[in-house]
Amino acid sequence: MEEDPLAYHKSVLKDEMLARRLRQAGDLRRVSQSRKQLTKEFTNRPLPSCPETRQIARPVPEDFYRPCYLPPAHLKKILLKDLKFETHHRGSFLLLRVFCQPFRKSAVVAAIEDETRDVDRLVVYQTRESLRAFEVLPESSVVTIKEPFYHMEEDGRYALRVDHPSDMVVLDHFHKLYPEQWQNHEETQMTAMSWKLEGDRAVMGEEYLEAHRCYTSGLACVDPEAYEGMRNPMRDLCRSRSLADLHLSRYDASVLDAFKSISNRQDDRAKSEDAEAWFCRGRANYQLGHYANALHAYERMLMLAPTDLQCHQELDRTKKRLLEQREGAYDFAEMIEEVTKNGYFADRASFISKTEARQTQDRGRGLFATKDLRMGDLILCEKAFMTAHPNDRTPRSTVPVWLDSVQKVVDSPSQSKDLLGLYAGQPHTSPISAPIMDGVPVVDTFRVSRILDLNGFSYTVGRESHAYGTSAMMTRESPKSTGLWIRVANANHACLSNAVRSFVGDMIILRAARDIKNGEEITISYQKPAPLLADRQKVLFDSWRFQCNCLLCTSEASSVAKMHDLAEHVETSMAFVADRTLDTILAADSELIAMAEIVAEDLEEMYADNLMHRLPCLGMGDIWQWLCQTYCQNLNRSQLKRCAIKVLQSHGYWMTLQGSQLSIDLAHGIPTVAVVDALMYLAGVAEGEQQIELRREFEAWARRFYEIVNGNMTGFELKY
Ligand SMILES: [Zn+2]
Numbered sequence: 001m002e003e004d005p006l007a008y009h010k011s012v013l014k015d016e017m018l019a020r021r022l023r024q025a026g027d028l029r030r031v032s033q034s035r036k037q038l039t040k041e042f043t044n045r046p047l048p049s050c051p052e053t054r055q056i057a058r059p060v061p062e063d064f065y066r067p068c069y070l071p072p073a074h075l076k077k078i079l080l081k082d083l084k085f086e087t088h089h090r091g092s093f094l095l096l097r098v099f100c101q102p103f104r105k106s107a108v109v110a111a112i113e114d115e116t117r118d119v120d121r122l123v124v125y126q127t128r129e130s131l132r133a134f135e136v137l138p139e140s141s142v143v144t145i146k147e148p149f150y151h152m153e154e155d156g157r158y159a160l161r162v163d164h165p166s167d168m169v170v171l172d173h174f175h176k177l178y179p180e181q182w183q184n185h186e187e188t189q190m191t192a193m194s195w196k197l198e199g200d201r202a203v204m205g206e207e208y209l210e211a212h213r214c215y216t217s218g219l220a221c222v223d224p225e226a227y228e229g230m231r232n233p234m235r236d237l238c239r240s241r242s243l244a245d246l247h248l249s250r251y252d253a254s255v256l257d258a259f260k261s262i263s264n265r266q267d268d269r270a271k272s273e274d275a276e277a278w279f280c281r282g283r284a285n286y287q288l289g290h291y292a293n294a295l296h297a298y299e300r301m302l303m304l305a306p307t308d309l310q311c312h313q314e315l316d317r318t319k320k321r322l323l324e325q326r327e328g329a330y331d332f333a334e335m336i337e338e339v340t341k342n343g344y345f346a347d348r349a350s351f352i353s354k355t356e357a358r359q360t361q362d363r364g365r366g367l368f369a370t371k372d373l374r375m376g377d378l379i380l381c382e383k384a385f386m387t388a389h390p391n392d393r394t395p396r397s398t399v400p401v402w403l404d405s406v407q408k409v410v411d412s413p414s415q416s417k418d419l420l421g422l423y424a425g426q427p428h429t430s431p432i433s434a435p436i437m438d439g440v441p442v443v444d445t446f447r448v449s450r451i452l453d454l455n456g457f458s459y460t461v462g463r464e465s466h467a468y469g470t471s472a473m474m475t476r477e478s479p480k481s482t483g484l485w486i487r488v489a490n491a492n493h494a495c496l497s498n499a500v501r502s503f504v505g506d507m508i509i510l511r512a513a514r515d516i517k518n519g520e521e522i523t524i525s526y527q528k529p530a531p532l533l534a535d536r537q538k539v540l541f542d543s544w545r546f547q548c549n550c551l552l553c554t555s556e557a558s559s560v561a562k563m564h565d566l567a568e569h570v571e572t573s574m575a576f577v578a579d580r581t582l583d584t585i586l587a588a589d590s591e592l593i594a595m596a597e598i599v600a601e602d603l604e605e606m607y608a609d610n611l612m613h614r615l616p617c618l619g620m621g622d623i624w625q626w627l628c629q630t631y632c633q634n635l636n637r638s639q640l641k642r643c644a645i646k647v648l649q650s651h652g653y654w655m656t657l658q659g660s661q662l663s664i665d666l667a668h669g670i671p672t673v674a675v676v677d678a679l680m681y682l683a684g685v686a687e688g689e690q691q692i693e694l695r696r697e698f699e700a701w702a703r704r705f706y707e708i709v710n711g712n713m714t715g716f717e718l719k720y
Pocket residue numbers: 494495496548549550551552553554
């Protein structure tokens with residue numbers, strides 16, 4: 001790695017800053033910048049380069065603090081002059097106004113003033129990356145900062161720091177806290193109807209946040225008495241806001257507003273307006289994954305507008321989702337085609353009804369089967385809560401997936417329980433629920449960050465229809481995408497797992513690696529298990545802080561004496577295979593083959609215990625596979641057959657042949673691509689020996705394993 005020439009300098013500076021912070025903590029704030037200086041700083045900024053590259057660092061646990069959980073009425077107003085350095089002002093709030101156009105660095109930075117015209121800077125972290133600074137904090141907006149935190153920023157200057165979205169509320173001008181002196185008097189004169197027109201104008205320009213603000217202001221000045229016998233604009237405003245919310249991904253609010261706008265009157269105009277509202281309600285429910293509600297809404301709409309083509313299309317789409325949700329009826333080939341076309345997103349419902357998440361006896365929560373499952377069965381197919389993909393702007397996908405997850409629950413609070421209920425690690429004690437304060441759910445962003453660390457997967461998006469194109473466990477390319485699947489997140493790890501995961505777009509697929517009984521725990525391997533026990537345990541402990549005690553690990557741990565020898569032999573074998581790629585296989589002479597045979601035999605001796613118990617020998621598969629490839633090239637059928645069987649055994653699979661009837665002991669196997677390859681080698685050998693029945697048997701088994709490893713059958717014909 002290249003060394004940063006300023007690293008030493010930076011670390012000294014950091015230490016100095018920390019010392020200063022500790023020295024000053026608790027001291028009363030001293031004014032450091034005048035209004036004039038701040039105005040200059042904010043107005044003379046160069047335009048941001050486009051597209052902006054941003055590196056947002058994720059917080060370290062030492063910096064975690066909880067959001068404000070107190071209702072506004074329990075907070076006491078303070079002024080900027082009351083702030084203390086490095087202090088969370090618990091039980092207090094600030095009322096501030098943004099007085100210049102804000103900008104974005106790693107956070108949104110704004111110049112703010114309080115009612116005494118005292119000034120400072122406000123730094124808002126953890127906002128969705130796609131939002132521009134003025135959308136987060138419009139100039140002239142009035143905000144309350146709850147339990148403000150006055151903190152030294154990286155540039156050594158103090159500023160108000162906001163990390164949790166609910167700690168900052170942008171006030172509407174009719175909010176009871178909105179100070180008279182900051183009121184825009186033109187706006188206070190506006191009527192509900194003029195707000196509606198203003199909002200419609202914003203919609204035309206696709207400024208949905210502004211439209212939302214206008215409709216909300218309009219609703220605030222609707223006087224129910226004033227419309228005696230006249231058309232009440234309340235329903236119009238609600239219907240329009242419902243649509244704006246749909247564009248802003250605020251689906252809960254959209255559902256609610258659409259409902260409020262429905263009049264159930266029978267005149268033509270009312271009918272067409274109600275139809276519009278039902279449509280909105282259908283769309284929002286669909287986005288929330290509430291397909292039964294969406295279906296109901298579309299059916300209601302069709303009662304009012306029976307010939308609406310778009311609604312018929314939406315209705316059909318919803319019916320497909322319901323079928324997937326209820327029966328796991330997926331067309332995987334079609335799904336792959338769709339994902340290949342539009343990138344990462346599969347418009348599909350989750351099928352999770354054969355599983356449940358509940359407490360285990362000793363490992364926290366786990367995933368359990370609620371039905372008997374056969375080897376190869378689809379256990380579940382789940383849509384991601386959130387995914388993010390590396391790109392030029394953000395080469396690391398872990399930060400966007402975090403920020404977008406936070407924003408998703410802020411936008412649609414009904415989804416917060418799913419996310420916040422996941423395991424967040426021991427030290428995290430903030431509540432699982434997200435109480436609504438000032439209309440916004442209180443979401444602890446740091447908790448979400450921990451949840452993603454512990455529950456997210458990094459994976460490679462499988463989009464191509466070639467073999468193993470959908471299985472991330474098999475590809476090693478970087479950079480990797482990150483995703484969170486709520487149900488699967490409950491699954492515990494076992495190197496010798498009974499389920500295998502794969503991906504199509506943002507869908508995760510779990511298939512049974514062997515038969516699983518109703519009530520049995522479903523386990524997956526969090527990553528491709530390393531050959532050596534010590535390496536496996538180290539990776540698991542470093543990333544997830546636990547020790548694996550699956551059958552393979554406990555069994556290998558009991559033969560500790562041989563551990564060192566085994567490590568040496570596995571290393572030799574890995575080096576052998578790594579140095580001799582496909583080109584050398586083509587040119588492999590008998591001497592090289594003999595060498596490989598010796599390496600393999602030595603390993604077998606080392607693995608005697610595993611072999612005796614029919615357990616996988618993870619360090620042995622590669623060398624046997626190399627030999628398979630070599631004998632296949634040399635058309636040496638009998639040796640190929642012997643080595644293919646060894647490949648199966650190194651994966652824990654032991655086969656029995658009775659005539660042309662093939663059975664495989666599946667109890668302790670780990671299915672991988674190598675297993676499918678080995679079975680296809682055996683099918684080839686059988687074909688060469690004119691044993692057509694047996695050939696069919698081997699291929700049928702290969703197909704079963706292929707489906708488990710790859711998630712679906714796409715690509716099999718192409719590869720084999
Ligand atoms: Zn294990």
